[in-house]
Amino acid sequence: MRTYLITNLRAIWGRAYVRVVGANREPSWLFFEVALPLLASFSFALIYRGMGAPEQYVGFVVVSGAMIAFWQNILWSMAAQFYWEKEMGNLELYLMAPISRMSILMGMAVGGLFMTAIRATLILLIGTWVFGVTYQVSSWLLLTGVFVLTMGAVYGLGMLSSSLFMLFGREAWHTANLFQEPVYFATGFYFPVRALGDLGAMLASAIPLTLGLDAIRQLIFSGKPVNPLFTVRTEMLLLVVATIFFNWAALRALRFMENLGKQSGRLTLKGQ
Amino acid sequence: MQWSIETRNLRRTFRDRPVRRLFRRAVGTPVPDKVALDSVNVTVRPGELFGLLGPNGAGKTTIIKILSTLLLPSAGEALVDGIDVAKDPDSVRRRVNMVSGGEHSGYGILTVRETIWMFSQFYGVPTKVAKKRADAMIERLNLTESADTKTSKLSTGMRQKMNIIRGFVTDPKILFLDEPTLGLDVGIAREVRAFVSEWISEHPERTVLLTTHYMAEADSMCDRVAIIDQGRVLACDTPANLKRDLAPDCVYQIEVPLWTETISPLDQMPVVRSVAMEHRGDQGRTHLRVILEEEGGIASVTDRLAKRGARVLSMTRLEPSLEDAFLNLVGHGLSSGNGENGAR
Ligand SMILES: Nc1ncnc2c1ncn2[C@@H]1O[C@H](COP(=O)(O)OP(=O)(O)OP(=O)(O)O)[C@@H](O)[C@H]1O
Ligand SMILES: [Mg+2]
Numbered sequence: 001m002r003t004y005l006i007t008n009l010r011a012i013w014g015r016a017y018v019r020v021v022g023a024n025r026e027p028s029w030l031f032f033e034v035a036l037p038l039l040a041s042f043s044f045a046l047i048y049r050g051m052g053a054p055e056q057y058v059g060f061v062v063v064s065g066a067m068i069a070f071w072q073n074i075l076w077s078m079a080a081q082f083y084w085e086k087e088m089g090n091l092e093l094y095l096m097a098p099i100s101r102m103s104i105l106m107g108m109a110v111g112g113l114f115m116t117a118i119r120a121t122l123i124l125l126i127g128t129w130v131f132g133v134t135y136q137v138s139s140w141l142l143l144t145g146v147f148v149l150t151m152g153a154v155y156g157l158g159m160l161s162s163s164l165f166m167l168f169g170r171e172a173w174h175t176a177n178l179f180q181e182p183v184y185f186a187t188g189f190y191f192p193v194r195a196l197g198d199l200g201a202m203l204a205s206a207i208p209l210t211l212g213l214d215a216i217r218q219l220i221f222s223g224k225p226v227n228p229l230f231t232v233r234t235e236m237l238l239l240v241v242a243t244i245f246f247n248w249a250a251l252r253a254l255r256f257m258e259n260l261g262k263q264s265g266r267l268t269l270k271g272q
Numbered sequence: 273m274q275w276s277i278e279t280r281n282l283r284r285t286f287r288d289r290p291v292r293r294l295f296r297r298a299v300g301t302p303v304p305d306k307v308a309l310d311s312v313n314v315t316v317r318p319g320e321l322f323g324l325l326g327p328n329g330a331g332k333t334t335i336i337k338i339l340s341t342l343l344l345p346s347a348g349e350a351l352v353d354g355i356d357v358a359k360d361p362d363s364v365r366r367r368v369n370m371v372s373g374g375e376h377s378g379y380g381i382l383t384v385r386e387t388i389w390m391f392s393q394f395y396g397v398p399t400k401v402a403k404k405r406a407d408a409m410i411e412r413l414n415l416t417e418s419a420d421t422k423t424s425k426l427s428t429g430m431r432q433k434m435n436i437i438r439g440f441v442t443d444p445k446i447l448f449l450d451e452p453t454l455g456l457d458v459g460i461a462r463e464v465r466a467f468v469s470e471w472i473s474e475h476p477e478r479t480v481l482l483t484t485h486y487m488a489e490a491d492s493m494c495d496r497v498a499i500i501d502q503g504r505v506l507a508c509d510t511p512a513n514l515k516r517d518l519a520p521d522c523v524y525q526i527e528v529p530l531w532t533e534t535i536s537p538l539d540q541m542p543v544v545r546s547v548a549m550e551h552r553g554d555q556g557r558t559h560l561r562v563i564l565e566e567e568g569g570i571a572s573v574t575d576r577l578a579k580r581g582a583r584v585l586s587m588t589r590l591e592p593s594l595e596d597a598f599l600n601l602v603g604h605g606l607s608s609g610n611g612e613n614g615a616r
Contacts, residue, residue, distance in 0.1 A: 007395065018390065088376055096369075
């Protein structure tokens with residue numbers, strides 16, 4: 001048991017190392033990972049300004065821009081990465097190693113976290129400075145809790161989708177691309193989800209990021225009208241449920257897909 | 273005795289993807305399942321360097337994938353170190369590793385050393401140990417100069433050396449090598465073969481299962497060889513026994529003065545299975561490669577040559593090659609020549 005744990009920890013670090021080193025050796029990554037998303041956030045902030053939207057909306061965009069970096073890390077650096085790994089021939093080496101598949105995924109996510117943290121911090125700092133956003137945090141403890149829970153749930157969701165990438169490769173890739181914008185929309189990247197109407201908001205909250213963002217807004221702009229979805233307490237409860245559910249489902253799905261792949265022979269088949 | 277590797281009536285079939293299968297059935301041209309392995313029984317002892325020799329599509333890779341827990345058998349069993357690959361894949365994984373020819377694993381951004389280290393981490397090898405082992409192997413395979421090069425800049429040969437080290441660095445009890453010298457030039461193929469042979473002789477309790485379609489590679493490296501074609505094992509023995517059992521015909525090379533006629537001097541002799549003539553105009557000689565039906569036939573051959581006025585200048589008895597054995601069993605040669613990258 002102990003050796004198994006150590007082996008898995010080594011595996012996480014081994015896989016994370018690739019990204020950490022990559023970020024150092026290819027500084028151009030920084031441009032694509034940081035500068036471009038920064039522009040996207042800022043253009044929305046400017047639009048809100050131009051429309052004369054309430055000032056906290058600009059703040060929403062800045063905070064969301066930082067949070068979305070973490071979601072992108074999970075979706076592209078982890079889930080979709082399984083597709084590339086399969087094409088390169090790494091996936092079969094990972095799958096035949098005596099480790100949990102979760103360690104490989106965790107390694108990818110952890111490795112990407114370094115870059116993501118830089119990106120999120122820069123968006124937050126520059127955004128705050130450029131647009132003069134002011135924050136009023138009601139509880140740092142709750143804020144940290146919400147952040148951690150959101151990450152846990154989003155991570156589970158990412159693992160769940162990686163199981164699809166493992167087997168369906170290219171098809172899953174297209175699907176993820178297809179859903180990227182709608183997800184930004186539904187999570188209220190650009191505006192409070194409430195604006196989608198009650199039903200729309202309910203549906204969108206199935207994506208854990210939506211709940212997390214909404215709670216963070218409430219906590220970080222306390223005192224200002226933020227048009228919340230639920231109370232912070234409810235949202236945290238839902239996030240706990242989401243974290244447990246997605247991680248559990250991901251474990252099952254990974255095992256199921258791997259088995260299916262081993263039965264059909266698609267697990268090691270490339271180019272599909 | 274506990275076998276290192278054992279397959280019992282191992283069978284593997286592949287079917288079309290569901291949508292296509294339904295479609296083909298609907299239009300009345302159903303495709304039968306593709307049989308990749310058909311009742312394969314192979315046993316490998318600990319300490320053996322065992323070869324699977326077969327043409328393209330024979331099922332070699334399929335066997336390796338089943339043994340390395342990446343594919344499930346359709347029927348039958350496969351045991352690695354006594355453990356069923358279908359029932360307890362995790363225990364199998366702790367004991368094995370695999371390297372394939374022409375593999376493009378790893379990440380271009382990492383160096384050779386880093387890549388080997390990274391893969392060793394998935395097996396929980398402590399960093400210090402991994403680096404020490406890697407350095408020793410890097411030196412042995414003459415890879416030192418490229419050891420700190422990014423893998424995206426490696427040539428095919430260097431890359432394959434790195435892959436080989438990746439497989440050995442975890443010190444597996446049982447190692448699978450799927451066409452490890454595929455696409456390598458003579459020199460590098462030889463280095464890789466020597467490395468594998470040395471490793472197994474230095475670690476006599478370890479086992480290597482190697483697939484190849486190079487005759488000479490199987491002949492020179494393997495303790496035992498299974499000849500496999502279209503998912504079936506046709507024969508399994510030491511290369512020496514395979515040659516003896518499967519090519520009992522005697523093979524001779526006879527030198528005669530230049531033979532200018534188109535039909536050979538040994539035409540239509542019942543004891544002769546085949547004759548190949550090779551004219552050496554510059555030396556004024558002709559070489560005859562004669563395969564006899566039975567050993568006693570050589571006397572009548574020399575008689576006939578004397579009668580036809582072809583004086584025997586020299587006569588050598590040749591050992592049948594593994595290729596003769598293979599031809600005899602499979603009925604056709606290997607598609608891409610044999611020993612072409614310089615085994616022996
Ligand atoms: N995942 C798969 N899906 C469908 N068919 C497959 C799959 N893998 C192998 N096959 C088929 O099974 C047969 C055996 O393939 P295999 O790769 O084991 O042959 P091989 O002996 O390794 O040949 P080669 O020398 O070309 O590598 C082939 O006809 C191949 O097309
Ligand atoms: Mg093959």
